[in-house]
Amino acid sequence: MSDSGTNQIVYSKNVVEFVTVANEFCSTMENVAHFSAEDNLKRLQKLMPLLYLKIAVLPKFDRIMDDELEKFISELDYNMLHQKWLQLLGENDSFYEVFDPNIQFGEETVRASISENLLDVYQDLKDFITAYSIGNEDVMHDSLSECIFHFEEFWGQQLLNVLRAVHMLLFSNADLSGETSTDDDVVPGSGNPKWLDNFWGTNEEEM
Template identity: 45%
Template sequence: MDLDQLPDHVVYSKSVIEFVTVAAETCLFLEHAAEFSQTDFIQKAVKILPLLYLNASLVEAPAPVFDDPTEKFVSEEDYLFVREQIEQLLGADDSYLEVFHPDMAISDTPIAAFISENLADIYQELKDFAASYQLADVDIMNDALVACIEAFGEHWGQKLLNALRALHALRYSDGFGLDDEDVSTAKQALDRNSFLNFQHDDDEELTNLL
């Protein structure tokens, strides 16, 4: 392809560049999930995920160049690394009840889903896309964009919204921001105050008896 035509190609359009930017930032964020506290991770997630959804929805997928599917770069180890980091970080808060699962209509019981699994699935799509872009081959970039945006419509866009719904519930829950240390400190303060009150009551009773 003529180099003079590159700036006019869809892969260099404003909407695509903005999507590439937030996709790369999301990948970096998920790869380093273990470096955040649970509170900070949730606060950042509920900001970056809506931005990712918005930017993906604004991209019009071009026509593919090749007949073969795009190359995959994310290994199973990469996927598990991201998922397990988030799973350990969120702990019991990782699971939530799924309402948009395909089997929900025929299920008599609630279906459990996991934020970590949804985010790892999203990471896999975005990382494959970003890795193709780094090759700087316009035709490969084009088809990687096609694959990523089509996958967004088919599954990872819904997974993003599902995870965001669960993260939103955590972010705006009554106990949000109280990590284990805060809860422990609060409990210790409560126990100490209860003990002092108990001692005070005992002293009053002893005084009355005397």
């Protein structure tokens, strides 16, 4: 691909808008300790649909380099940020997964973790925007191509799943004060999502 062709992609209006939203999402994830659980979730509630839209309108295109792209988020980075979100959400970290290829035609339920889903999306986006910020247009091009591929194959579904959970958590009777989030040994997705039971119970009574 010519340099002009690469420029047209990586500096296009739609790509710049996606980068802006992705950067805001990553900033929200990283600054979790500065806001309450409710404020963090409200910010994500607004960002996640926009993030999905901004990447969904981007066209697919092939990579131009043979070299593997550098990854910037280490396992330690992931785990440290994950613990911050897990401590913030506590037992509210759990939600019932409704789209899983392994159980979608069965009757069993699967509990998933809000924090893990968010961090998986964050990891891919942070690797992308870090590579994009370097300024090497070939790297920018290929990192965007890879990000779009991962969105289609992996984190796009996670984004939709966790958005559902965030919406229900915000509009349930869940306690988001943090009083139940002090256990240092909280396990992702292992809490009792009472807020979900309360949500369904309340809405069934109103119907």
